[in-house]
Amino acid sequence: MVPVTTPFELMSESLLPHTADRLVRRLSVRYLLVLVAVAALVGLDQVVVQPLLQHLGEFAPVINVAGRQRMLSQKLTKASLAFQAAPTQAERELRRVELRSTLDQWVAGHRALLEGDASIGIARIHTPEIDEQWHALQPHWQAMHDAAHRLTGLSATAADPDVAHLVTIVLEHERRYLPTMDGIVKLLEQAAAGEVTRLRLCALSIDSGVILLLLGLGSFVVRPATRAIASQVEQLEARVALRTEELDDANMALRREIAERERAEASQQHLAAQLAHASRITTMGHLTAGLAHELNQPLAAIANFAEASDVLLDQTDVDETQLRDHARQIQQAALRAGQIVRGMRNFVQPQRGSRNPLDLNALVREVIEFCRPEMSRRQVECESTLTSGPLVVAADRIQVQQVLVNLLQNAMDALEASPVHERRIEVRTTEADGFAQVDVVDNGPGVAAELVDAMFQPFHTTKANGLGIGLSISRSIVEQHLGRIWATSSVGAGAKFCFSLPCFHEYEHPRTETADSLCR
Ligand code: ADP
Numbered sequence: 317m318v319p320v321t322t323p324f325e326l327m328s329e330s331l332l333p334h335t336a337d338r339l340v341r342r343l344s345v346r347y348l349l350v351l352v353a354v355a356a357l358v359g360l361d362q363v364v365v366q367p368l369l370q371h372l373g374e375f376a377p378v379i380n381v382a383g384r385q386r387m388l389s390q391k392l393t394k395a396s397l398a399f400q401a402a403p404t405q406a407e408r409e410l411r412r413v414e415l416r417s418t419l420d421q422w423v424a425g426h427r428a429l430l431e432g433d434a435s436i437g438i439a440r441i442h443t444p445e446i447d448e449q450w451h452a453l454q455p456h457w458q459a460m461h462d463a464a465h466r467l468t469g470l471s472a473t474a475a476d477p478d479v480a481h482l483v484t485i486v487l488e489h490e491r492r493y494l495p496t497m498d499g500i501v502k503l504l505e506q507a508a509a510g511e512v513t514r515l516r517l518c519a520l521s522i523d524s525g526v527i528l529l530l531l532g533l534g535s536f537v538v539r540p541a542t543r544a545i546a547s548q549v550e551q552l553e554a555r556v557a558l559r560t561e562e563l564d565d566a567n568m569a570l571r572r573e574i575a576e577r578e579r580a581e582a583s584q585q586h587l588a589a590q591l592a593h594a595s596r597i598t599t600m601g602h603l604t605a606g607l608a609h610e611l612n613q614p615l616a617a618i619a620n621f622a623e624a625s626d627v628l629l630d631q632t633d634v635d636e637t638q639l640r641d642h643a644r645q646i647q648q649a650a651l652r653a654g655q656i657v658r659g660m661r662n663f664v665q666p667q668r669g670s671r672n673p674l675d676l677n678a679l680v681r682e683v684i685e686f687c688r689p690e691m692s693r694r695q696v697e698c699e700s701t702l703t704s705g706p707l708v709v710a711a712d713r714i715q716v717q718q719v720l721v722n723l724l725q726n727a728m729d730a731l732e733a734s735p736v737h738e739r740r741i742e743v744r745t746t747e748a749d750g751f752a753q754v755d756v757v758d759n760g761p762g763v764a765a766e767l768v769d770a771m772f773q774p775f776h777t778t779k780a781n782g783l784g785i786g787l788s789i790s791r792s793i794v795e796q797h798l799g800r801i802w803a804t805s806s807v808g809a810g811a812k813f814c815f816s817l818p819c820f821h822e823y824e825h826p827r828t829e830t831a832d833s834l835c836r
Contacts, residue, residue, distance in 0.1 A: 339544055346537045350529050357525050365522065368515045374439040375508035381425050381438055382501045388422040389493050392464055396486045399467055400479050416468045419461070426457060446503045453496040456489040463489075592789050593666055596718055599725055599786070600664050606690030611656050614649035621646045659686050663717065671797070673820045674713055675706040676752050677745055683720045684743060687728075694728050696739040703745050707752040709817040715793045716817075719801070722786040723756040723813045729779060730760030730811060751799070753816040762805040771803060790815070 395415040402408035427433070430450065432440030442450075463485040470479060625642040628635060663686070684698055691698050709716075724741065731739040744755040763771065770776050772791050777784030787801075794801040794815045805811035 339540070343537055343541055343544075347533075350533045350537065353529050354526065357522050357529070361522055365515065365518050368511065368518060372508065372511045372515060374441065375504065375511065377437050378429065378439060378441050379501060379504045379508065381429055382497065382504055385422065385425045385429065386494060386497045386501070388418060388425060389460065389490055389497065391418050392422055392460065393486055393490045396464060396467055396483045400483045412468055415464060419464045419468065423461065441504060441507065443503065443507055446500060446507070449496055449500045449503060453493060453500065456493040456496065459489040460486050460493060588789075588792060589666070591785065592715070592718060592793070593664075595722070595783070595785055595789050596714075597664050598783060599718070599721055600660060602725060603687065603690045603721075606687075606693040607656060607660060609693055610689030611653055614653040614656075617649040618646050618653075621649070663714070663721070665714070671710050671712050673708050673710050674716075676709050676711075676716070676754065676817070677702040677707050679713065679716060680720065680743055680745060680754060683717055683724065686717075687721060687724045691724075691728060691741070694731070694739070695736045696728050696731055696741055698724075698741045698743065700743045701745075702743075703747055707745055707747055708820040709752050709797075710820040711797050711817060712793075715797075719790040719793055719815060720754065720756070722790050723815075726786065726813070727756055727758035727760065727811070730758055730762075734760055747819065750819050751816040752819050753814055755812055755814045757810065757812045759810040762807050762809050762811045765804075765806050768803050768805055772801070 392415070395411060395418050399408060399411040399415050402411045428436060428438040430440070432438055463482040467479065467482050467486075470476065470482075621642040625639055625646075628639050628642070680700060680702060684700055688698070724743075727741045731741070738759060740759050742755075742757045744757070746753045746755075772787045773784075774788040775784040776787075791801050794817070797817050799815060799817040801813070801815040803811060803813045
């Protein structure tokens with residue numbers, strides 16, 4: 317059987333907490349009782365009112381036929397008189413037909429009223445009063461019937477005493493028949509009126525019952541339910557308001573946290589930039605000896621050419637061409653010295669943090685040139701194998717320089733203990749899968765494979781004057797550029813440090829950086 321779900325059970329599912337279950341159950345019972353009562357009233361209507369209505373519908377044709385009987389009895393009397401008064405035989409025949417037809421109708425109506433006739437929709441209606449009247453009517457009806465019937469069978473003339481006698485019988489009994497028939501019609505009308513009154517009473521009772529049930533439904537079911545719903549809605553609204561407040565607070569806290577995190581990130585970035593700057597200055601300190609030596613050369617050249625020019629000027633026959641040549645040499649040496657100083661200044665200047673498209677091959681060449689004096693000083697040979705075309709990446713030039721200088725510096729340090737003629741560094745660039753890769757390979761002592769990852773940890777150093785931050789800074793720089801840095805090495809087999817950066821595509825960002833070089 318399908319379980320009945322009342323609206324209140326649905327209401328409890330959506331609105332009420334379990335504490336209101338009892339109320340819901342009570343309301344459900346009341347609601348079901350009202351439903352049952354309404355169903356009972358509908359049943360009562362079917363059992364009582366409908367038969368009454370049907371019965372009432374039977375009165376109209378009966379009253380109609382009863383009224384018509386009166387009219388037919390008068391017509392019968394007239395037809396009897398007309399039959400008696402017919403002057404000719406032909407006329408008399410006509411009147412006989414009329415009398416017979418009227419008599420037939422009158423008899424059929426009488427029988428239908430007494431016994432009922434379903435074929436013409438006449439029911440047999442009788443009450444003690446009506447039956448009594450029928451009883452009183454019967455002899456008169458019978459006398460009229462017999463006389464009229466005999467009249468229709470006579471062939472006598474108007475002077476026939478039988479005709480006169482029979483017509484007299486019809487007339488006499490019609491006088492008594494008519495008021496009795498009137499009485500029957502009245503009694504039928506009274507009975508119909510009684511039925512109508514009964515019907516009205518029944519309908520009124522059922523309507524009152526329905527109204528009472530609806531009032532009860534309103535007072536005992538709908539009103540308590542509405543009150544319960546209203547209170548639940550209030551509670552719900554209060555809870556929503558509370559929850560909204562909590563959410564607002566949580567949002568506020570979240571915003572504060574985000575702002576704090578942003579501040580912390582900004583300060584961390586600032587610190588990282590300062591650390592990277594410090595690391596560059598440290599690296600520069602390591603390169604200074606080589607650079608100072610490199611700077612010495614143009615300065616010595618300048619001094620030499622200046623001195624030679626002075627000697628030339630003391631001569632009486634000044635060789636102007638040679639003098640101009642000395643001046644050009646001095647100029648070139650000064651430019652070279654300027655380049656070295658600018659490179660140093662660019663490298664140690666505080667970071668600007670801007671990323672621009674740059675050719676990684678060009679940057680590798682510049683960095684090798686920049687480190688070349690130090691490499692010469694340490695007697696390290698450096699080779700480069702670069703891709704044929706430019707290798708464009710979007711990067712912060714100084715940061716990438718810092719990574720590469722650091723790798724070269726570490727490679728030179730690693731070669732410190734190697735025999736002079738075996739100290740070799742190779743720098744390679746390649747491109748694969750949308751990434752530009754730089755490898756720095758040395759043939760130094762290398763490190764144990766299991767220590768490779770530790771080299772990238774901050775403050776991990778094996779050098780007496782090392783800080784141990786070069787590789788960890790390099791890794792954070794490369795990862796900030798969405799790239800990767802790693803190393804492979806084993807003891808006695810040298811070390812290979814690699815980093816890769818995403819290639820820059822012209823159609824995505826149509827501008828390429830050309831300025832700001834270490835050696836320019
Ligand atoms: P630092 O150079 O100040 O020690 P780094 O972070 O640059 O700091 O290097 C960390 C350590 O990694 C070095 O001390 C060294 O032991 C090891 N290392 C780096 N590069 C090489 C290399 N090419 N060969 C062998 N060991 C290396």
